[in-house]
Amino acid sequence: MTKLRVVVLGLSLSSSWGNGHATTFRALLRAFTARGHDVLFLERDVPWYASHRDLREPDFCRLEFYSSLEDLGRYHEAIKEADAVVVGSYVPEGVNVGRYVQRMANGVVAFYDIDTPVTLAKLERGDYEYLAPNLIPDYNVYFSFTGGPTLDLLMERYGSPAARALYCSVDPEAYPILEEEKRWDLSYLGTYSSDRQPTLERLLIEPARKAPHLRFVVAGPQYPAEIEWPENVERIDHVPPSAHPTFYARSRYTLNVTRADMIRAGYSPSVRLFEAAACGTPIISDIWDGIETLLEPNQEILLARQPDDVLDMLGSWSDDRRGDLGARARRRILGEHTAGHRAASMEQDLFEAIRRQRQERPLALAVES
Template identity: 40%
Template sequence: MKIVIFGLTISSSWGNGHATLWRGLCKHVVRSGHSIVFFERDTPYYAAARDLHELPGGQLRLFTNWDDIRLTASSDLRDADVAIVTSYCPDALAATDLILSEGRAIPVFYDLDTPVTLARLMAGETVSYIGPRGLRDFALVLSFTGGPRVASEFRGRLGARDVRPLYGHVDADIHRPVPPQPHYRADLSYLGTYSEDRQRLLEMLFVAPARARQDLRFLIGGAQYPDTFPWSPNIYFVRHLPPSEHAPFFASSRLTLNVTRRAMAEMGWCPSGRLFEAAACGAPLLSDDWPGIGDFFAPGEEILIARDGQDALAALGMEGAQLRRLAQRACDRTMDQHTSDKRARELVSLLEQMASSGAHRQQSEEA
């Protein structure tokens, strides 16, 4: 198949979770014999921190405005089998109109930000990447979030016909056990872009334990942290880490923390890709709690759950052998169920099912 994608970014991993996911997914889709064309608006925001300049085995098409690329996109769509539009794509509406007007490729929408999308819809806000017809024109809607609510919400609010989860994943070629590095050494680490809606939990599960355990070293890696962040002398900071540095970061952590954004935690069944990355690198996992977490890692056996600062301090006090056993089980689970290769096979299988069922042709006729 030829798959054309209109997305937020694959070229820059700075301040977003889309790029790393797309890189792993596209690489393994290409390895399985399919071709990828990825359209990305070339914004200064991402261009200044670009860490991928070409798509191995595929084509990356950067453009400054839609009018400049429309003819090229139209040409690519004429012989495409599938066209995917993603959440937060700045040209999502124009791309959707073009896909439907060409009428050749199976139209797919992939929401990598489902909890945010639904929260805005429920608040009566406009969602910039979804047009007035909702999702009814897409043969398939993929969601980064699963669980019991997503399909019914997308169907009821947006007219989606077929909704399937396509969860996060880890590229095991990049995220794997490596020797620890002294400059990343930490008793507890946290890797994530600053987010106001994570701050309360981050202060409870990371900052407060750091203040209580001045004898330990704490490390944050990420972008956009404000000067007002409540640092303490034993909290160290590494500004934005490209994916190539994730493995030594996690491998140097005695324990690493995951903090889930509020909308994701409330919706549930929305595992951060950081969980799988850390597990693949052999780091013991500590996470806030949310519905469905046990579907991905077994609490107490593959992951530790912290509901307050005392839970975090208890995890920090565990014996190294206990943490290593937990980390190994999480790594085994990740390699079995949550790799980019597995997600790519899931995606291709879903797309092949759509193609063989004639769902796209049926929708075109109904429209």
């Protein structure tokens, strides 16, 4: 198989603090390089992640930092000579970075959107924080966190030549089943988001108020100090990826909460969904189109609309039944949604883009002459 030289410009690989991008990139790129490819990851050196780094020297790719768009020029040759350059969502000065890459790269260029519904909502508002509409047609591939109808929208309205689903995933070796004493009846792991908070209120905080005898936990940074937590809700500011399996193993159930833009788009699974399932922890989730294509409701995942739905699940399911649901979810995820599956998919799409580029270049030269 041909070895690909790939440069990735992503939000962060070095720090998982306050973002899900790092764990997504880590799993994907570890599996991608295991397939024989070479990866250079370029990360903008910003104070927030610099002070919270939990992966300084990855063993699966090269990690380098740049301080500004001008400083990115130090990697001009690597970008120019790469077989593929991938720019991620939420990269600082992402529009200018994208233009630079599209101008300099000889190989194919791709956009990896780990936030597709949020991105599209921003574009609709004229908010071009890290992507502008006129960049999309010049990305040879648009890797999208969201599948389903959104892929057609990206191609038909925004002119993407190839929009392809590239969901988040999980590294099974990093997310095993562990035997731990149960500490919480329901857990939630996620950074604060204003548009997730109403769902968290409805599906965890309100159940906690109604059931003071049960134990809950919310783990993640950036929650406002003014939030009034019930006494039976434990708060943890940050759980590093290495501790996620232990966190899930101590949870009888864990909650999956989806951002509003992603609920509207559907087909937008969270990385936490895959990670918890890989650990065999039963998941209670909010509801959105396409979730049934990933995990079967009532067999591999539980869906809730109201606080009483959650309390019924917490109170009525036996340990054996709960364990069976978690085991079925784990089998499904390991069979279809590991980092290895995603790496193979990305590899195939990049090779297809390279073939298209090679076919199109002779035609472009003929027209120019």
